[in-house]
Amino acid sequence: MIQAVIFDMDGVLIDSEPMWHQAELEVFGSLGVTICPQRQQQTVGMTTKAVTAHWYQQSPWSSMSLDEAEQAVLQHVATQIKLRGVAKKGLLPLLNRLKQAAIPTGLATNSPGFLMDTTLEKLQIRHYFNTHCSVEMVQQGKPAPDIYLLAAENLGVAPQHCLVFEDSYTGLSAAKAAGMQVIALPAVHDWHLEKFDLAELKLRCLSEFDLNQLNSNPFTVAQFSAQPA
Template sequence: MSVSTMVATPSLQAVIFDMDGVLIDSEPLWQQGEYEVFREAGVPLTPQMCQQTMGLRVDHVVRYWQQRYPDIVLEPHATAQAILDRVAAQIMLEGVPMPGVVNTLQRLHAQGITIGLATSSPGQLVTTILQKLQIIDYFTLWHSAEHEPYGKPHPAVYLSAAERLGVAPQHCLAIEDSLNGLLAAKSAGMSLLAVPDHRCATDPRWVWADYRLDSLEAFDDTHPLWSHLATSRHP
């Protein structure tokens, strides 16, 4: 499915990818790691409940469940690190690019489009994933929300990524799979290509996306966004 709700698309000088669920199918690994660690700590989560925190920074995930289960003591740093370690280990074992990712990166690079990354995941995991997928050289920069006062859905990580790229937010296209990412990118004033995770694909809030695809495999020559990207190269 390809859906466009945008009336007019500005010239686009940079594409900023989310990572988890866009570049790599790591959302199930995050949910499994969170489920296991929190259950071991006594928090009665179910796999379905883990979907509530999709797209949040891992320390915010810990805080989210601590607030809802205040009688259970969670050491924030140790809990977050335990989740991160489990996710990283599974990614090294089975991580592969999402369908269409490599072709999209290759084409953007060939057309001279600046490519960035804005993620809720910590830098430790960013380098692990980009190297594992062998796509690290496509990115001009990657920026983690761990360096911001607030993670997604706050727009800070996107605004900082755009500033470091030297591109105004209105000339950036964000690619996201989560609703928290959608809110962050749109609050930053960016155009948004949504590739929703199937677990939240029916949520009505996806109508706020400017474009929507079921997979980046459909981001081919016929997609209208390419006409805006092809003419927006940096000097």
């Protein structure tokens, strides 16, 4: 039986993935790294530190430290969120219904705390969550299960009774490693990738999720239906 719901942040609460892509293109591009869309997809869902290390290994630079490059990307994304961040379709109605149903709700993100706070303030949704977990709170970010296990512990719910919303395979892997059930929200261009079959269900957007079924029965894939985008 599902007793708590945990959300990833980027790509689930907010359509920030294009902001991350642009920030990486600008920052790493200025350092001499050539990034094509196909190669950039390899890093979706990773921590910014891991992404920075990835591109440094591909094309080392000397004009900036890895920490400085990482911070430049984060600041770029924070600025864009403040300027044009909007909630993903279906998010606010779902959060309202979870709150009305008194279902414990958590946030678990690979982003650092200041970026998590920036997003929560921009969308004005902090009050919906019973716990807010950012990457600095754990030893290892996703795909390790640490941050999801922390969120479950903070919510006082066993991992097997938690349902996670994730958009990336990295996050999906983390939640499954934590022993949780997962609803995947793949990007349109990722919908048909077999790796997302690891999730209990795929949805195009949060508005397709029916909370009434979650409240009345143990969560099973058969209770939901979604058509490919």
